[in-house]
Amino acid sequence: MNRPPKIQTQPTLLLLSASGWKDYELLDSGAGKKLERYGPYTFVRPEAQAVWRPALPEERWQTAHAVFNPTSEESGGRWQFRKQIETTWVMQYKGLKFQAHAAASRHMGVFPEQAVHWDWIGERIRQANRPVKVLNLFGYTGLATLAAAEAGAHVTHVDASKKAIGIGRQNQLLSGLQDRPVRWLVDDVYKFVRREVRRGSHYDGLILDPPKFGRGPEGQVWEFFESLPNLLEVCRSLLSRQPLFIVLTAYAIRASALSIYYALQEMVSGLGGELETGELAIHERSAGRYLSTAIFTRWSAQE
Ligand SMILES: C[S@@+](CC[C@H](N)C(=O)[O-])C[C@H]1O[C@@H](n2cnc3c(N)ncnc32)[C@H](O)[C@@H]1O
Structure with missing residues (x-):
């Protein structure tokens, strides 16, 4: 736990692309x-x-x-x-x-590029071979939550939207994972994590997919650049004594993968392990180009 962090001042930017899709x-x-x-x-x-x-x-x-x-x-x-x-x-x-579904927001109920994270989260949980608690903040469709639950974790899923929570629960049933321990919570992420710190809760894995701008159920404002540093600071207190992983993804913001790399590096300072950063992309069938969709940084206790 007290090993110095492996600091890469000039990180290699990765291009991650999911390859397991049929649908x-x-x-x-x-x-x-x-x-x-x-x-x-x-x-x-x-x-x-x-x-x-x-x-x-x-x-x-x-x-x-x-x-x-x-x-x-x-x-x-x-x-x-x-x-x-x-x-x-x-x-x-x-x-x-x-x-x-073809939603009015133009979204389709799934962000296919995220599948590469679902596989990685599942591997981390299975390899740990012990009870694992995961917190998914801004969870929306619940697919990362369900990937973690399928791998055997107890998952707490938080989203401000009641409708999104309904979709997540429905996906749990469709996936036949209704017996897996998932807490589906409609809440503001920042309010929730502060309450969890006061309760002394701890998690082995964190998944964060914050939007550029959002609102909690009581109108609490989420603004990526202003709110992220505080959220990560509070989340650090929620890490268990043997944390396994953190995944941070960001869409539609004018930031480089390096911004969230250094933000997460600060948060995991002193934990050892390994940080990776770069872009999530989708491989196009027609000409083989990679279409970038999001930036990510993820930390794993395993080097
Ligand atoms: C980018 S989406 C997450 C997508 C998700 N990773 C997935 O693959 O389905 C952002 C989500 O954050 C939620 N959100 C926005 N502001 C929030 C807040 N203050 N507290 C909790 N959830 C919030 C929205 O309701 C939305 O579902």
């Missing part, structure tokens, strides 16, 4: 859009990173079941359905089953 594919990308398959359906959504040309012909893009047409407000826009699809449908990643 999801990035078929093509380019011209500010992406063409993806979620289960039996294909969708066209805006993708600001795709500043290159599509590899597939326009006719292939035209066969998509639905297209999300953005408006000028941030995240604004609406779906245009070209073919009939179910309102919700079931998708699978290894042992996890979950509900997908």
Whole structure:
């Protein structure tokens, strides 16, 4: 526990890409859009990173079941359905089953690039071979929670949205994991972690996927750059005597992977272990390009 941290002042930036999907594919990308398959359906959504040309012909893009047409407000826009699809449908990643849907927010009920973290979290828990407690903050679809529960952990899942908690619970049932110990809590993350410190609670694994901006159930404001340092400081007090892992992912913020690398490095100072940082990306089928979707930093007790 008191080993000096392995400080890498010039970290190597990694590119992580999930390779175990059957129900999801990035078929093509380019011209500010992406063409993806979620289960039996294909969708066209805006993708600001795709500043290159599509590899597939326009006719292939035209066969998509639905297209999300953005408006000028941030995240604004609406779906245009070209073919009939179910309102919700079931998708699978290894042992996890979950509900997908074309949401008004343009999201699909799953962030496929996160699967690489689900595998990694599962491995850490299985290899520990002891009871493991995990805290998932900003948990949304609950898939990271369920990956941890499937691997044998007791999981506490926190999200401000009652609807998101409902989706997580439903995914637990779909995955046949209803007997696994998961606490689903509608709460503000910052309020929750401070309460947990007062109660003397401890966790072996932490998963954090904070948005750029969010609100707790009572309107508490979450602002990434202002709120993250305090949240990480409080979370440090929640680590057990033998912590196993921390995963921090961030979407849609103007920050480099280095920002969250140094923030997490500060938090795990004195714990030894290993930090990794970089981008989560999706491998495109048409031309083999990697489409970056998020930045991440993760810490593991194992070197
Ligand atoms: C980027 S999503 C997380 C995605 C998740 N990792 C997944 O794979 O499904 C952010 C989530 O944070 C929640 N949120 C935003 N502000 C919050 C707050 N102050 N307290 C708790 N949850 C919050 C939102 O309801 C949303 O579900």
